[in-house]
Amino acid sequence: MCKSIEMTRLIRCVMGWMVMGALMLTLSSRVVAQEIKPDLSGLGRAARPNELAAWNADVRADFQGLPPGQGSVKEGELLWEQKCARCHGSFGESHSHTNPLLGGITPDDVKKGRVAAQAPDSKVPVSTLMKVATVSTLWDFVRRAMPWDAPKSLSTNEVYASLAYLFYLADLVEADFVLSDKTLPKIQNLLPNRFGMTLDHGLGSVNGKPDVNQPACMKDCVVGEPKVKVMPTRMKQIHGNLEDQMRDFGAFRGVTLETKAAKP
Numbered sequence: 001m002c003k004s005i006e007m008t009r010l011i012r013c014v015m016g017w018m019v020m021g022a023l024m025l026t027l028s029s030r031v032v033a034q035e036i037k038p039d040l041s042g043l044g045r046a047a048r049p050n051e052l053a054a055w056n057a058d059v060r061a062d063f064q065g066l067p068p069g070q071g072s073v074k075e076g077e078l079l080w081e082q083k084c085a086r087c088h089g090s091f092g093e094s095h096s097h098t099n100p101l102l103g104g105i106t107p108d109d110v111k112k113g114r115v116a117a118q119a120p121d122s123k124v125p126v127s128t129l130m131k132v133a134t135v136s137t138l139w140d141f142v143r144r145a146m147p148w149d150a151p152k153s154l155s156t157n158e159v160y161a162s163l164a165y166l167f168y169l170a171d172l173v174e175a176d177f178v179l180s181d182k183t184l185p186k187i188q189n190l191l192p193n194r195f196g197m198t199l200d201h202g203l204g205s206v207n208g209k210p211d212v213n214q215p216a217c218m219k220d221c222v223v224g225e226p227k228v229k230v231m232p233t234r235m236k237q238i239h240g241n242l243e244d245q246m247r248d249f250g251a252f253r254g255v256t257l258e259t260k261a262a263k264p
């Protein structure tokens with residue numbers, strides 16, 4: 001250590017030790033930083049089958065994922081009055097909460113699988129059965145989202161029963177019909193707009209094609225973190241300035257969008 005009694009040499013010596021100390025501190029903290037690299041090997045666990053099942057709950061257009069069960073029109077009528085009618089009306093006709101579920105379809109639509117009232121110059125207000133093209137979507141939606149104020153509260157059989165009644169109200173089935181995992185696929189062939197699915201229009205276009213129609217990348221896709229782009233202004237403006245269409249509820253109550261189309 002510093003043994004000199006001469007002041008300047010002593011100060012120099014002390015300062016030397018201080019620099020040395022600081023250097024060692026830096027080095028050692030570097031070593032420590034390297035050493036405390038977190039070991040994550042003990043963390044987490046494989047997802048349990050019931051957890052996977054809770055996530056993997058979708059019912060696809062080819063009916064993959066449709067659980068076994070059944071519900072009759074009769075059971076559905078009671079359930080409808082108890083759990084659906086106050087928002088959708090006793091006949092699925094109400095537009096108090098959302099568009100009517102029923103209305104605007106004809107026997108000819110059911111025969112052709114294409115709803116005539118969907119024509120661009122039509123004055124008929126759109127109903128759910130006028131537009132939906134896949135019956136699995138109805139089943140999936142009711143199970144995961146309805147009743148609106150108590151989603152996922154319906155049993156599997158109640159989902160079947162409520163839809164059995166909806167199809168009865170739509171004149172697609174008779175009063176003694178029982179909807180089940182076996183009979184639901186048959187309703188697909190009766191859906192008034194079953195041939196109405198279109199991918200011809202999107203929010204925007206990519207290389208001249210609608211952006212809903214791009215092939216999904218399944219391998220050798222983005223390496224590293226993908227860059228999320230903000231939606232280009234010209235696409236945001238596609239339905240006009242939202243501020244002029246002020247909504248009373250929801251997250252975006254009429255965002256102001258630039259009126260001049262900007263480059264993405």
Ligand code: HEC
Binds near residue numbers: 142147154
């Ligand atoms: C508290 C009010 C409320 C109740 C009760 C309710 N719904 Fe709904 N329902 C809504 C609202 C609001 C929407 C629109 C939700 C949305 O678009 O996110 C909707 C949407 C739907 C749709 C899809 C409509 C479309 O065109 O997208 C179906 C089908 C439906 N409900 C069926 C049912 C059934 C069956 C029941 C009873 C088991 C039920 N609902 C109970 C409020 C309700």
